[in-house]
Amino acid sequence: MEKTLAVLEGDGIGPEIVREAVKVLKAVGHKYGHRFVLNYAPFGAGAYFAQGSPFPEKTREICDASDIIIKGPVGLAVEQMNLIPPEQRPEIGAILPLRKRYDTFANFRPVRLPRNLAHFSPLKAQVIGDGIDILMIRELVGGIYFGAKIEGSATGMRYSTDECTYTADEIQRVAEVAFEEAKRRSCPLINIHKANVLATSRFWKEVVEDIARSYPDVPYRSLLVDNAAYQLVKNPALLNGVMLLENMQGDILTDQAGGIIGSLGLMPSACIGPEKSYVEPAHGSAPDIAGKNIANPYSMIGSIALMFDRCLGLTDEADEIWNALFAVFERGYVTADLAQDVHERTEIITTEAFGDMVVQHILKSS
Ligand code: NAI
Numbered sequence: 562m563e564k565t566l567a568v569l570e571g572d573g574i575g576p577e578i579v580r581e582a583v584k585v586l587k588a589v590g591h592k593y594g595h596r597f598v599l600n601y602a603p604f605g606a607g608a609y610f611a612q613g614s615p616f617p618e619k620t621r622e623i624c625d626a627s628d629i630i631i632k633g634p635v636g637l638a639v640e641q642m643n644l645i646p647p648e649q650r651p652e653i654g655a656i657l658p659l660r661k662r663y664d665t666f667a668n669f670r671p672v673r674l675p676r677n678l679a680h681f682s683p684l685k686a687q688v689i690g691d692g693i694d695i696l697m698i699r700e701l702v703g704g705i706y707f708g709a710k711i712e713g714s715a716t717g718m719r720y721s722t723d724e725c726t727y728t729a730d731e732i733q734r735v736a737e738v739a740f741e742e743a744k745r746r747s748c749p750l751i752n753i754h755k756a757n758v759l760a761t762s763r764f765w766k767e768v769v770e771d772i773a774r775s776y777p778d779v780p781y782r783s784l785l786v787d788n789a790a791y792q793l794v795k796n797p798a799l800l801n802g803v804m805l806l807e808n809m810q811g812d813i814l815t816d817q818a819g820g821i822i823g824s825l826g827l828m829p830s831a832c833i834g835p836e837k838s839y840v841e842p843a844h845g846s847a848p849d850i851a852g853k854n855i856a857n858p859y860s861m862i863g864s865i866a867l868m869f870d871r872c873l874g875l876t877d878e879a880d881e882i883w884n885a886l887f888a889v890f891e892r893g894y895v896t897a898d899l900a901q902d903v904h905e906r907t908e909i910i911t912t913e914a915f916g917d918m919v920v921q922h923i924l925k926s927s
């Protein structure tokens with residue numbers, strides 16, 4: 562297979578973890594006979610400072626001409642972000658327009674922690690039990706993040722409003738993706754909402770429950786988002802399955818999930834659109850650890866595995882990457898973020914060494 566990929570390295574730890582992910586991509590391509598043409602393009606805060614736009618026209622063209630986009634995290638520390646006008650900051654000026662441009666409505670965020678790696682979690686091993694295996698599917702192009710943002714003043718009092726709208730179509734299409742996935746995995750679908758308070762959430766629940774009727778074989782449960790936040794910490798196994806979340810609730814709970822399995826560096830993701838998709842880690846640019854060769858590249862390398870599986874339908878290639886990632890951990894090697902609870906068999910390695918080990922495992926295994 563031959564594919565053209567746009568590569569947006571992004572800011573902070575972006576270039577460091579994308580470098581490792583590209584190494585892994587090339588190793589898999591070499592082993593399975595795929596050819597990837599990589600076109601690098603600036604995106605994010607660095608692009609703004611260099612070219613005056615966080616999503617320059619040339620980058621748009623490179624993305625348009627690619628089959629899939631590989632995106633590193635974007636953004637800088639607060640002081641530097643304050644130098645950028647709000648509408649040009651990476652989230653508003655680059656990420657949301659990227660999502661909108663390709664209508665990448667379904668965001669797959671797997672949350673996996675096998676029992677033998679329970680020590681990565683800040684929770685007790687007995688809470689992790691037989692392991693965590695949740696696929697969070699987050700709606701990515703609707704809701705409050707895309708609604709009108711209004712600031713004004715009335716009778717001398719300043720106010721601001723963020724509008725939140727969901728249409729039936731927007732809910733239906735992501736719900737169908739989530740039910741199909743739950744069917745494929747033979748697992749329950751857990752619908753997250755705040756229907757006791759929000760009109761959009763009540764509507765979300767109603768539309769999802771209509772779709773549930775077409776999937777009688779998929780066990781369906783719904784859970785208020787605050788209770789879901791509680792259960793994630795108290796009894797995560799209760800949530801093993803596919804969790805369906807609207808945009809903002811999904812943003813928040815997926816970061817919490819990263820904390821529960823030990824690090825945001827364990828959170829890859831794929832953003833699927835009707836025609837074009839892109840992959841990115843679920844976290845930000847981690848300016849606190851950028852440039853030190855200590856970031857965990859699992860999230861970016863796992864995003865390449867998701868690309869093979871979700872975007873190209875190549876499950877053997879995806880499994881090869883997952884197996885290699887877990888093999889590194891099973892041999893006792895971790896990056897610094899996972900080393901709070903170092904036990905005698907753990908050795909801390911760099912971002913680069915982690916990528917090299919994944920590549921070696923792929924090239925060695927038959
Ligand atoms: P963050 O997600 O970058 O970092 C939160 C914490 O997790 C930090 O302590 C960081 O060191 C750690 N962390 C994240 N990824 C890691 C990895 N791969 N390995 C090891 N540790 C890791 O969130 P923060 O600091 O609030 O945001 C930093 C910048 O990223 C901001 O400018 C923000 O706007 C932007 N951002 C961008 C996103 C994107 O590109 N999709 C998503 C979220 C935030």
Ligand code: MG
Binds near residue numbers: 844
């Ligand atoms: Mg987020």
